[in-house]
Amino acid sequence: MLFSRLRTKLTFVYLALFFAVMGIILFSFYRSVTDNVRDQTREQLSASTRVFERIVNYRVSTLGESAGALAQDYGFRQALGTFDQPTVMSALNNQARRLEADLAVVTDIDGELIAALMDGATISNMPRIDDALKQKAELQGVATEIVAFEGRIFELVVTTVRAPVPIAWLAFGIELDQAAALEIKALSPIDLEIGFLIEGGQGFGVAAATSDAEALSVFLKKVHMGAANFHSRFMDQDHMFRRLPLGTSEVGTEISALLYYSMDTALAPYEPLVITMITVLGISILLLVAGSVLVSSSVTKPLTDLASAAKNIAEGQYREVETSSEGDEVADLTSSFNQMVKAVHERESKIRFQAYHDAETGLRNRLMFERTVQTDIDESDSFVLVIAEVQQLPELRTVLNHQNINDLIKCVAERIEKVADTGVARISTEAFGFLVHDASEAETLASLVVNSFMTPFDIADIVIDAGIKLGLVKFPGDGEDVATLLRHGQAALDIGRTAARGFAWYDPDKDSSQKARLSMMSELRAGLKNGEVRFAYQPKLDLSTGKITAAEALIRWISPTRGFVAPDEFIPMAERTGDIRHVTDWGLEAAIKQAADWQKQGINLAVAINLSTNDLMNQNLPAFILALLREHNLPAKFLKLEVTESAVMHDMTRALDVLNMLSAMGLSLSIDDYGTGYSSLSYIKKLPVSEIKIDKSFVLNLAKSDEDNILVRSTIELGHNLGLSVTAEGVEDEASVERLRDYGCDVLQGYHIARPLPPAELEAFLKESEYGTL
């Protein structure tokens, strides 16, 4: 539509321009022709005027000579001198006829009429002969004037009759009648018309004319004749007029000749030229219309192509436009357009790549994976979504730099791709996702992937062992959309982490308990505030003194909705969700406050509290503890901090920083659950700890298991050798007490001494038991 409009517009503009130019040309042509004709006509009228004057002069001079001859005729003079009226009349008549004069007049010297003839008949009146004319006649012999008489115009010739002094005036007149007009017309170079006019009360009256005197008379009543030259419509034709004043009538009005010429007649020779021009104009218009349609088509065709190409680009189809034009603006535009298409296409590819790929490794990212999954949901009947998580990555980060980690990630992805023979996307820092289209092969493939990680990776000449854990979800069944599938995949991975074979299918039941646990965190945060969470304190017996010297604060949460919640249920989760921070803050304050309370009561009991992995990463922890100690005015030696091996190992460098600061503050540190981890004593030697606590799993069966006896005994010895105090947890019978005493264990903790007790009960226990405090 737009382009058809443009074409119309172009055609219209061309036509408008053409008409404007042709209009100007035609107008100029018409003007110059009419001006030219008018000028010519005017000139010819001027020429005719001169002819007219010459003819009049000629007639007058001829008449004048004849009149002069009569005036000098002695007989005539004698007749006049002797008042011989009949002779005078006879002579006058005779002469008039000879001269073909229409008017003959003789007066005495005073102007009194003696005799007058008009058209051969005697008349009793005569035209006025004024003094100026008489004087001129007396001087020159003959004088002439145009006079009006009886509605007719005469060329009057006046002469003096001398005898020898002037005795009379003799005048002859020739009428300017139609014959005279026709005679002048015949001598004119153009076919003009002549009218003789006498001005009267109501404009000019016509005395005579070459033709149409009546029409001219009617015309003159309507037209105003100001200028000598004018043009007007007369007889339905444009006429040029020239008025030639001839004289003045008796009453002072003008006598004139009117020469006129039809402009139509004058323009007639130009008629063929006009027809030719109109024909040329018509042909030009046809050619122009055809030409402009062609030109505008040649412009609009590429534009239409470009428009459809632009539409294609909007739809994501990057196609170049071909043009037939070369070297013109259209070609330039097309070329620019194609360059733009290319550039946009490249840029879009780049952006698309960045949007769908991981910046660090160049692997497909989560977004891309989601799209892939969506495509499969739309197109596949079934598939299995697998989420794979690299294990030990936090630990590896402590020994590998960023680039090594990235290389490792890439190698991991490559290995999975190789084994699973499918595209792998990195969907989080440690996790990958891929699809298995044959559900029956999924488990086999998962096992193959897990097993393939038995082979270590070689990154920058470092041999790295990395494990992989998988979570599997089925489509359809485990989820109908991308988000659900991914979430359930993550849940399956949670299970898979602890599964023996290294992977697990999504289990809706476990997933729902997981959800329940998540809501538990918010309840936990509320419980910390409203007293649902409390500490139970389990006394630690110092064998060297036989006194209770410390108590380990153990968290107890009795939820109004859940009842008793075991720490194993909520602590690991709090660690994952970050809520452990709230637990630590609460626990430190509660423990320190309790210890300070006991101090005030005179109970010298140190309180031991467990720190989580997160706490060891928290650089602000030492300052926080110090502030609490000061606030409650508790000496540092009454606060003991217990950390697990794995908590320290998670990020040893940072953990050491925090531990060293705490140690410097005078706090004693313990390694909890010793023996369950992989750490060797030599490793522990680097830590600023003063105590190791042997895990209760070694102590519980001490009375029965020889292996445990050996382990416990050697551990105590080794600990002592390193200068550490050794505590045994899980002491539940007297036999174990005896053995541990024999082995030289320093401190005992367990149900055999006391179960964890609320503070009040602990206080009572201390009073009642055989142990007491220092």
Add this chain to the structure above:
Amino acid sequence: MKVSVTILLMLLGSFAVSAADFSVVVKDENGAVVENAVVSLEPKFTLNKPMNAGQEVLEMGQRGAMFTPFVLPVHVGTKVSFPNYDEFRHQVYSFSKAKRFELRLYGQDESKSVIFENPGVVALGCNIHDNMLAYIYVSEFPIVAKTGEDGVAPLSELEEGSYVVHIWHPDMSSGSKMTLPAITVGDQNDPLNATVKLRSIRSIQKAPAEGGDY
């Protein structure tokens, strides 16, 4: 006709002389002296010496196809002869009311006479030579004179007394003459200045065309 007349009249002394000299100076409106003006005096008293009409014969000759003189003032009843001094003939005529006559063709040394009984202007022409023109002024008054080239008309031996002055000239309107108020002529008189209004077209007797065939 509008005529302005300036008269300067001065009487000096008192001479008891019976005859006195007087003159009239005629000028046109431009102050130029006018020749051929006829001055006639009409005495307002009875002259001691009456006019002698018919006693003298005056001459209007034709010489070289021209009348001479151009203007001839005469008294009523004066006889004028028309001698022809040319080798060719003339035919003198007049259609004037004062004296209408025609002298048929006459030759050299032929002299014809005409008596002018009526006062008035008689224009003379020749029927053969159109150029010829002359005037005879026939005065009814006893004293008449003509101005010369100096415009002065001498009037001698006038009887002292009161006169009416009449002036005529061919170029004054046809047939008219100018009459001045009465003057008194004493024994000593200053010239009388008279101004006349003349037509722009002067009546002159043209010389015949040279080599003319008469």
